[in-house]
Amino acid sequence: MATPYTQARNLPLPPSSLIQSRTYIVTGANTGLGLAAAQNLALLGAARVILAVRNLSAGEAAKAQIDAAVADATTGVKTKVEVWYLDLSVFSSIKAFVKRADAELERVDGLIENAAVGAGGGERAEGHRLTVAVNVVGTLLLGVLMLPVMARKAKEKEGDTPRVVVVTSRAGFDAREEWEGFGGEPVKGMDGMDGIEAIKLYSLSKLTETFAVHHLAREVITVEETGVIVNLVCPGLCITDLARHAPPEFKEQLRQLQETAGRTADDGSRTLLHAVTAGAESHGMLLHSCEDGEKDVPDWVKDDLAGQKKTWEAVARELETVEPGCVGKMVA
Numbered sequence: 384m385a386t387p388y389t390q391a392r393n394l395p396l397p398p399s400s401l402i403q404s405r406t407y408i409v410t411g412a413n414t415g416l417g418l419a420a421a422q423n424l425a426l427l428g429a430a431r432v433i434l435a436v437r438n439l440s441a442g443e444a445a446k447a448q449i450d451a452a453v454a455d456a457t458t459g460v461k462t463k464v465e466v467w468y469l470d471l472s473v474f475s476s477i478k479a480f481v482k483r484a485d486a487e488l489e490r491v492d493g494l495i496e497n498a499a500v501g502a503g504g505g506e507r508a509e510g511h512r513l514t515v516a517v518n519v520v521g522t523l524l525l526g527v528l529m530l531p532v533m534a535r536k537a538k539e540k541e542g543d544t545p546r547v548v549v550v551t552s553r554a555g556f557d558a559r560e561e562w563e564g565f566g567g568e569p570v571k572g573m574d575g576m577d578g579i580e581a582i583k584l585y586s587l588s589k590l591t592e593t594f595a596v597h598h599l600a601r602e603v604i605t606v607e608e609t610g611v612i613v614n615l616v617c618p619g620l621c622i623t624d625l626a627r628h629a630p631p632e633f634k635e636q637l638r639q640l641q642e643t644a645g646r647t648a649d650d651g652s653r654t655l656l657h658a659v660t661a662g663a664e665s666h667g668m669l670l671h672s673c674e675d676g677e678k679d680v681p682d683w684v685k686d687d688l689a690g691q692k693k694t695w696e697a698v699a700r701e702l703e704t705v706e707p708g709c710v711g712k713m714v715a
């Protein structure tokens with residue numbers, strides 16, 4: 384994780400011309416970085432922003448905050464902000480969400496996969512540890528199911544290239560020792576690890592996303608084939624309530640880090656907006672601080688192409704169990 388001396392502040396927002404008239408989905412948009420990103424998209428003139436949340440009343444409160452911020456701004460934009468149900472720990476909810484998006488949205492220019500959890504090791508969902516179900520399997524299932532929908536809608540509308548942004552964390556790079564113990568099977572490894580600390584599990588789940596998306600984007604789904612840009616972004620250490628579902632030791636460690644080095648949620652959200660407007664050169668790349676972040680990916684991650692492939696294949700097997708054929712449909 385970056386120190387206060389290296390973490391840039393007052394990051395830029397993209398020009399509104401890259402956001403206006405477009406439709407975005409932001410997962411986990413009721414609080415933290417997701418709420419700040421959704422609000423910035425609305426303030427920059429997005430036509431439609433879907434707040435994809437598991438707690439509808441928290442989503443409605445977020446919508447009210449965004450609507451008030453847009454009304455206060457004198458830009459004259461009229462963004463339609465909607466609250467849709469999505470629980471990433473329930474795979475039928477993900478499938479239902481994608482069906483609804485296909486039926487009700489004319490276009491989806493950006494999917495910001497921001498939702499995540501740092502739960503204790505004992506909590507489980509869909510046969511996995513909760514952190515694994517939400518941050519890895521649920522997040523990548525949503526991306527894989529949405530990608531062909533977004534691609535088809537963009538073709539029908541002759542629109543811009545849509546983006547799928549997976550919000551990850553460089554905190555994963557601190558978990559090398561445990562990672563290497565998984566032998567390329569991180570889902571099984573994380574699910575089966577006894578007595579794993581919540582913070583370590585969270586870091587490993589984010590590292591799994593990074594390994595899997597590096598291979599998926601670079602080797603499985605080129606932009607030429609799918610017409611969709613897929614990138615990863617680390618928002619940096621930000622002051623949010625990320626650890627609220629976590630055990631006390633995770634809360635305390637994160638609080639101390641946030642106090643000494645944290646960015647505001649608004650600043651952190653700007654990295655998400657940068658990723659959702661970044662060009663085809665960002666495909667398969669890690670971005671942070673509104674720039675190319677690959678230079679900060681350690682060699683043991685960057686150079687492990689076999690490990691990236693094996694990780695994607697392990698995740699893909701899980702996705703195929705939930706929705707047979709979904710991986711092949713990305714390039715169909």
Ligand SMILES: NC(=O)c1ccc[n+]([C@@H]2O[C@H](COP(=O)([O-])OP(=O)(O)OC[C@H]3O[C@@H](n4cnc5c(N)ncnc54)[C@H](OP(=O)(O)O)[C@@H]3O)[C@@H](O)[C@H]2O)c1
Nearest residue numbers: 411415416470471472497498499552619620621623624625
């Ligand atoms: N904050 C940081 O310093 C930092 C650093 C690096 C990366 N990140 C990443 O940035 C993203 C946003 O983090 P944040 O700090 O804004 O955290 P946050 O304030 O805890 O927000 C997380 C969001 O994810 C939602 N969520 C959790 N489980 C879900 C589920 N099963 N289904 C749907 N939504 C679910 C939460 O909903 P509820 O409110 O209902 O729980 C909340 O809206 C995460 O991917 C995180 O890993 C954060």
